[in-house]
Amino acid sequence: MRLKKFDLNTLSVTALGIGSMVGAGIFALLGEVVLQAGAYTYYAFIISGIAAMLTGYSYARLASAFPQSGGLTSYFNRAFKDKFVSGGLSVIYLLTSYISVCMMAKSFGIYAADLFTGARDYNTLVNIFAVLLIVSIAYLNMRSFSDVGDTEIFMVAFKLIVLVSLIAFAAKDYTPQTVSLHNDTPGLMAFIRSIGITFFAYAGFGIMTNASAEVNNPQKTITRSIYLAIGIVILLYMGLAFVILNYISPADISRDADTAVAIAARKLMGEVGYVVMYAAAAVAFISGTSATFFSTFKISRSLSRQKVLPEFYNKKFWRHGTWGNALSILLVVLATVYFNFDAIVNLASASYLVSYLGIFIANWKLRRFTLPSAFLVFAGFFLLLFISVAFIISIY
Numbered sequence: 001m002r003l004k005k006f007d008l009n010t011l012s013v014t015a016l017g018i019g020s021m022v023g024a025g026i027f028a029l030l031g032e033v034v035l036q037a038g039a040y041t042y043y044a045f046i047i048s049g050i051a052a053m054l055t056g057y058s059y060a061r062l063a064s065a066f067p068q069s070g071g072l073t074s075y076f077n078r079a080f081k082d083k084f085v086s087g088g089l090s091v092i093y094l095l096t097s098y099i100s101v102c103m104m105a106k107s108f109g110i111y112a113a114d115l116f117t118g119a120r121d122y123n124t125l126v127n128i129f130a131v132l133l134i135v136s137i138a139y140l141n142m143r144s145f146s147d148v149g150d151t152e153i154f155m156v157a158f159k160l161i162v163l164v165s166l167i168a169f170a171a172k173d174y175t176p177q178t179v180s181l182h183n184d185t186p187g188l189m190a191f192i193r194s195i196g197i198t199f200f201a202y203a204g205f206g207i208m209t210n211a212s213a214e215v216n217n218p219q220k221t222i223t224r225s226i227y228l229a230i231g232i233v234i235l236l237y238m239g240l241a242f243v244i245l246n247y248i249s250p251a252d253i254s255r256d257a258d259t260a261v262a263i264a265a266r267k268l269m270g271e272v273g274y275v276v277m278y279a280a281a282a283v284a285f286i287s288g289t290s291a292t293f294f295s296t297f298k299i300s301r302s303l304s305r306q307k308v309l310p311e312f313y314n315k316k317f318w319r320h321g322t323w324g325n326a327l328s329i330l331l332v333v334l335a336t337v338y339f340n341f342d343a344i345v346n347l348a349s350a351s352y353l354v355s356y357l358g359i360f361i362a363n364w365k366l367r368r369f370t371l372p373s374a375f376l377v378f379a380g381f382f383l384l385l386f387i388s389v390a391f392i393i394s395i396y
Helices: 010-021 030-065 072-079 083-117 123-143 145-173 188-214 218-247 250-255 257-305 323-338 341-365 374-394
Strands: 316-318
Touching (some): 010 188, 010 218, 010 257, 030 250, 030 257, 030 374, 072 341, 083 123, 083 341, 123 323, 145 218, 218 257, 250 257, 257 323, 316 323
């Protein structure tokens, strides 16, 4: 079935955003954030959550003024008359999205290899599972956009139920005498790096604006969906940070950082909870990859029509997919197999931070149409600029 206008509502758009955010960002990176930030993990999530909300504000103003499926690329095209600038920023964001797919696929491979064989460090098996995820989700998005909206709600609901259950088990066992296992104060560079990583855990919310042309009353629907999705995810991440800080030791985190959430589930919910958490992680990687492909397929078509990308990015390959999509999928597969997980994390985090700075600039340049709050635009821009520069310095 082809996607019809107004097929998506607040619930499905919110699910799309949560599905994109709650993926590799929490299942694979929470342990790394705790290793970097220690007792300051809550502050890392709060600071990056504020940056995400402020970025979401500018996104919402732009989506309300210009409800187009191109999303970010449409805003850049309107804000920057120089095609080199607008096209360059759009291509950076597109590449960033594909890098995030690499990260989610690699994370899926780690979880799958660990669950089925216990051979998490066996790179060949990890890469096989990762490639299977990329190819299958690309197939789904090429086959029908509407399938994404229909299935995303159920996948997100399952993830939230499992993760909230873990938090509930932790809260049930918690007493005032419970002492956090992570009382160490992090170094400045380590803490700043943790903020950059946690921002990546929120970064997927931008894909919701790509659905603005497919909803009724985008001014209300997209704005509500962005704030609702980010708000839910902030609460979820804080709850999961509470679980790890109070129930998983530093030694366990150091040994199993990539699967810290599953380790917590085993301790608090037993073997059944452990397996269910692995299933939730798989769903998270699947829904996150699906939501990102939904966005990138639309963006690449838009850039092709603007003559930024070659014409074959708008030339039909199969169903809703183009020859450009097929080439991009091939490149994503090669990058996933070639690069290690840490390199993908650093590259994805840094590129998301940089590309999202353009959203604030676009919102301000188009302020005659978007009518933004100057305070919120400049506060968000300088906060994200500081995080971006500091994060890039911290990884070199």
